[in-house]
Amino acid sequence: MMRKYSFGLMAVLCLGINPAFASKATNFQIKLASPTTVDRQTVLxxxxxxxDAAKELFSRLPQKRVAVQxxxxxxxxxxxLPIExxxxxxxxxxxxxxxxxxxxxxxWWNKGNDAFFSSKMDDKALVTCHAVSK
Structure with missing residues (x-):
């Protein structure tokens, strides 16, 4: 038996990431086997x-803090996460x-408190990130 978990709450998740584009969110559903626990965690x-290549890639992320759900x-x-x-x-x-x-x-690749953002379009560009307290 499959249970539908509405990721219509993606709109809510987007609110936590950036209210400016949350209203544009589209609802979607992913069918999961039941019982399934959905775990959510936000890391800043x-x-x-x-x-130069990394700076251009970095410009696609929010400049102060990146909230990843x-x-x-x-x-x-x-x-x-928000990109551009x-x-x-x-x-x-x-x-x-x-x-x-x-x-x-x-x-997006995270290891412990560190994360790395890269693009397959430019192997030389690598943005390094570190988790911070809220």
Missing amino acids: YTCQGNG YINADAVSLAV GHTQVFSNVIAADGAKYAAAQYV
Whole structure:
């Protein structure tokens, strides 16, 4: 038996990330096997990009703090963060270490209190981030 968990609360998640674009959120559902517990955690990061390529990539993130919403439910693991003012939903992919997520050309990879933001369009660009207290 499958139970529908509404990720219509993605609109709510977006509110926690950036109210400016939360009203544009679209509801969607992911069918999960029941019973399934949905775990949500928001982590705030400060990030920096060194070098010209990294600085250009860094400009796509919010400049002060990046709020990342991690959603885990059974085999579904997502990271939701704002890229260029729009909500991007990253899906978990295989990683040798830490948790790695991908959306479009972007990769978000977190290991402990550190995270790394990169683009498959430019292998030289790497933004480093560190978790901070709320």
